[in-house]
Amino acid sequence: MVEFHEDPGPGSGRRAPRADFVSDAPRLSLNGRWRFRLSGTAAGTGPSISDPGLDDTGWDPIRVPSHWVLEGHDQPLYTNTAYPFPIDPPYLPDLNPTGDYRLRFDLPPGWPDGRAVLRFQGVDSCGTVWLNGELLGHSKGSRLPFEFDVTGVVRPRGNVLAVRVQRWSSGSYLEDQDMWWLPGIFRDVELLSRPEGGIDDFTVRASYASGSGTLLVTADAPGLVEVPELGLAVATGQEVTIARVEPWSAEHPRLYHGTLTAAGETIELAIGFRTVEISGGRLLINGAPVLFRGVNRHEHDPDRGRSLDRETMIRDIELMKRHNVNAVRTAHYPPHPEFLRLCDEYGLWVVDECDIETHGFIYSGWEGNPPAEPMWREALLDRTRRMVERDKNHPSVVIWSLGNESGSGPAFADLETWIRERDPTRPLHYERDPSYRHSDFYSLMYPSLDDLERIGRRKEETPSGVEPGSDDDVRRRGLPFLLCEYAHAMGNGPGSLVEYQAILESYERFCGGFVWEWIDHGLAGVDAFGRRYYRHGGDIDHQPNGGRYCLDGLLFPDRTPSPGLGELRKAIEPVSISVEGREVVVVNKHDAVSLAHLGFRWRVKVDGIRRAAGTLEVPDCPARSEVRVPLPDAVTAMLPEPHPAAPAGGERQPVEASGEVWLTIEAVLAEDTRWAPAGHVIAWGQARLDSATSHSPVSHSPASHSPVSHGPVSHSPASHRPRPADEGGRAGEVRVRVGEAAFDGRTGRLTSLGGLELDGPVLDVWRAPTENDRGQGPRNALAADWEAVGLDRFLHRFLHRADGLDRPDDHTLVVRGRSGPATRTLGFRTTYTYRWQDGTLHLLVEADPVGDWDDTAYGHLTVTPPRMGTRWSLPGGYTDVTWFGRGPGESYADSRAAARVGRYARSIDALQTPYPVPQENGNHVETRWLELSGPGLPTLRVDGEPHLDFTARRWTSEALQAARRPHDLTDSGRVWLNLDHGQQGLGSASCGPALPGRYRLEVRRYSWSMTLTVVRGS
Known part of the structure; x- marks a missing residue:
């Protein structure tokens, strides 16, 4: 039996690639339960697979579509860049798991005579097909369809379809795409009836200019094009211009539905008029610049891998639209065709990327890289043809991408030439060739903010391998810039999304960017206790593997939005709302639509409690324009300056002079859309209206009645300081009291306050490293540097007696100490100054660095602490936290835009973010006050x-750092509370630039203060 898997050619016996379309011709889905047997080599079960009489009743049942490694056969493998087999193209190891599939089926009653086509939408990685014992051929190119003409082979009853699928094939050398290697028949299998003389392929060209549209539908057989809404009925091949049409855009996905009929078949048409061009160094669609607010999207489901159903695709698109995402790069292969139909309908710009990536050749120094080797030319061209022909009629597809991270080589010139001849209506993208000769865009991955700014000014450094001032260099500087990957969303992060977006919006050269990536690629697993968790590459007993690197999405594997997606939503919101003086400034950042689809509402809160609300009348504002409207009278009446009270535009209540007065304005959908209901928030802005700052919230608890703020305490000369008194207790215990606060005289720690047992504070400079803290490579290895100098193992020393405990007066206690790690001199000297007044305990914390923070004796490490704070241990009975500050979700120095200032209440358990790999989470910046409560406490x-x-x-x-899974985290019986000066930012150094210096905590003196109060009763 012939084995095709090591042939570098793309396939045999297949029909020419053609457009994917929906018609009323009979179609039989062959999805369902098949028979399956897995073998260890490419020979599979042997030559008998094609024999219709083979007894396969002993084979296992398997779902089609699916991946066999997720159906109980063998195991999935994950790599990022490395091939999981030797680089020996086009050959594969003898151990090559191979799945043999068989299906028996009958044609339904009334199935017409005539032509029949067998279609596979996706087989990974090489599929060889037999029908009723006859070899039809084979195909590679896992994420692309292939078809066989089975006219005369298929019969009314007793059909036997057999498919042999090798896990590895020559095609695998072209599919090294930072993803799980998931073999099998994973997309739909269909039998299609094709009418004699009917249309098999057609091309829709629908352009737009100055209000009019031009339509040309060409086909491989004569047909009639009808678009009732336009009063249109023309023959294929006849170009018509319609005087007035609405253009298609991601913001207003206007489709004109029609039909193409021939030979008794009716094909559905969804026509979107739009024109894509590059002019003056800018990307223009319908004559106007566009800015992609995009994400990279792998197809992934934790249970089904890349075998997605339509409902999951819709869920993804609805989540994207609700989070202001307007564009998708189909990383790094064409998606299921249904996804593109949905993009047409819902409105998303699409960069359609070819199923080509050869990243693993970095380990051979790019020697033998397929785009540079003639034997791969046909396979590369085949993948390009199949993508373009399948997806050419989708208005959502506005850019073709030649592939990803495949170096350079002559083949890219062939791909470019073929696409430009076949489809001159869309520009091309390819990022990795430094000459950019075959791309209409300059493109990079993960530039720093400074580098991105230089690119915007067209002042970027010349890429390595390109001569400065050369034709390639000059041409590249004139190209628009597409940020194809940035803000690596691995774990807690990414940071600086607002800053990246601000730069992208500041220069005409930019046409937007795509965050890496949409969803964590965790695969569902169940532990020995029946608990569900999500596996990553490191959970599979196989080398090489990419470890946790597949967990790098804005969604968790179960499609729960991460805090990073919430931050992105805020960063890319298409409307900016701010307050300048007594005016609201509304900037419409949409590219194509006015603000007519939005309503605006406002509310005023004082210390987090609502006092007034209403609607804001905003006149219509065209795309990329701004409008200014006066603040409602009910709001201006609350401003500090005297102003006539006129409660027009909303309800109004008297506002006290003290407290923080915050105005929040929201832009919301005025009507239901297919992706969100009316009232869905598109954008929001906040402004603080009071001029005086007060941090005393309105509260029903006694704690708020007498807020006290103390400045630094003056200290008496040491000779006049009374020594702390021994107040008894357990044998040898020294208890020192200041008001209702009791301290352990041996450690200086606060042990009770107002009768509440607690323990603390201790200086805390550590956080459980995030994936971005761990970074990628020595440039970004912050966590490794922290651990190298011992920031994770600080020990604390109380300076005893006169050196440690001072009582300048009856209401004040000063506790001094030192904190630092074993083996090092670095650390901090600490001073805790407590003052009791009016039933509250004021605490001033001072920390001064000492020792070898900038030392050359230990590998020239210069480290900065990830946290500067205090840690407290509280009774485990505390259950809830109420606070006034930013929330409700977590926030950090460089990821805080999505957190509004307000009053929030959450359970302590709900404050935790369940990252699939536990790490620092749940921080809240700019907290004015917080209250912890629990039954009986x-x-x-x-x-x-x-x-x-x-x-x-x-x-x-x-x-938290030691846990491998969220369920490894168990209740310690205590609540651990951090009250911090701050933490460093998050960044995106897991794959990207180093954390900007402004988001690090310098090694310097720190001082911060707080007031603690214990309140009993309601």
Whole structure:
């Protein structure tokens, strides 16, 4: 039996590629339960697979479509860049798991005589097909369809379809795309009836200019094109111009539905008039510039891998639209064709990427890279043809991408030439060839903010391998820039999304960017206790593997939005709302539509409690324009300056002079859309209206009645300081009291306050490293540097007696200490100054660095701490936190835009973000005050002066770091509360630039303060 899997050619026996379309011709889905047997080599079960009489009743049942490694056969494998087999093109190892599939089927009653086509939408990686014992051929190109003409082979009853699928094939050398290697028949299998003389392929060209549309439909057989809404009925091949049409755009996906009929078959048409061009160094669609607010999207489901159903695709698109995403790069292969139909309908710009990536050749120094080797030319061209022909009629597809991370080589010139001749209506993208000769865009991955700014000014550095001032260099500087990957969304992050977006919006050269990536590629697993979790590459007993690197999405594997997606939503919102003086400034950042589809509403809160609300009348504002409207009278009446009270435009209540007065304005959908209901928030802005700053929230608890803020405490000379008194207790225990606060005289720690047992504070400079802290390579290895100098293992020393505990007066206690790691001199000297007044305990924390922070004796490490804060241990009975500050979700120095200032209440458990790999999470910046409560416990209130960062957990940072899965985190019996000066930012260094210096905590003196109050009763 002939084995095709090592042939570098793309396939044999297949029909020419053609457009994917929906028609009323009979179609039989062959999805369902097939028979399956897995073998260890490419020979599979042997030559008998094609024998219709083979007894396969003992074979296993398997779902089609699916991946056999997710159906109980063998195991999935994940690599990022490395091939999981030797680089020996086009050959593969003898051990090559191979799945043999068989299906028996009958044609339904009334199935017409005549032509029949067997179609496979996706087989990974090489599929050889027999029908009723006859070899039809084979195909490679896993994410692309292939068809066989089975006219005269298929019969009314007793058909036996057999498919042999090798896990590895020559095609695998072209599919090294940072993803799970998931073999099998994973997309639909269909039998199609084709009428004699009917249309097999057609091309729709629908352009737009100055209000009119031009339509030309060509086909491989004569047919009639009808678009009732346009009063159109013309023959194929006849170009017509319609005087007035609405253009298609991602913001207004206007489709004109029609039909193409021939030989008794009716084909559905969904026509979108739009023109894509590059002019003056800018990308224009319908004559106007566009800015992609995009994501890279792998197809993924935790249970089904890349075998997605339509409902899951719709869920993805609805989530994208609700989070202001307007564009998708189909990383790194064409998606299921249904996804593109949905993009046409819902409205998403699409960069359609070819199923080509040869990244693993970096390990051979790019020697033998397929685009540079003639034997691969036909396979590369075949993949390009199949993508373009299948997807050419989708208005959502506005750019063809030649592939991803495949180096350079002569083949790209062939791909470019073929596409430009076949489809001159769309520009081309390819990022990895430094000459950019075959791309209409300059493109990079993961530039720093500074580099991106230079690119916007067309002042970027010349790429390596290109002569400065050469024709290639000059041409590239004139190209628009497409940021094909940025903001690596691995774990907690990414940071700086607002800053990236601000730069992208500041220069005409930019046509937008695509965050990497849409969803975590975690695969569902169940542990020994029946608990569901998500596997990554490191959970598979195979080398090489890409470890956790597949968990790099804005959605968690179960499609729960991560905090990163919420931050992206805010960063890319298409409407900007701000307040300047007594005016609201509304900027319409849409590219194609006015603000007519939105309504605006406002509300005013004082210290987080609503006092007034209403609607804001905003006149219609064209795309890329701004409008200014006066603040509602009910709002201006609340401003600090005297102003006539006129409650027009909304309800109004008297507002007290003290407290923080915040105005929030939201832009919301005025009507239901197919992706969100009326009232869905598209954008929002906040402005603080009071001029005086007060951090004393309105509250029903006694704690708010007498807020006290103290400045630094003056210290008496040492000779006048009284020594702390021994107040008894357990044998040898020294308890020192200041008001209702009790301290352990041996450690200096606060042990009770107002009768509440607690323990703390200790200086805390550590956080459980995020994936971005761990970085990629020595440039970004922050966590490794922290661990190398011992920031994760600080030990604390209380300076005893006169050196440690001072009592300048009866209401004040000063505790001094030192914190640092074993083996190092670095650390901090700490001073905690407590002052009791009016039933509250004021705490001033001072930390001064000492030792070898900038030392050359330990590998020239210069480190900065990830956190500067205090850690407290509280009774485990605390269950809830209420706070006034940013929320409700987590926030960090460089990821805080999505967190509004307000009053929030959450359970301590709900404050945790369940990243699939546990890491630092749940921080809240700019917290004015917080209150912890629990059954039978007094309320502990903390007021920042003016702000604190806080986290509250049932486990320590060390336990968080040690956990491999979220379910490894167990209740310690205590609540661990961090009250911090701050943490460093998040960044996106897991694959990207180093964290900007402004988001690091310098090694310097720190000072911050807070007030603690214990409140009993309601």
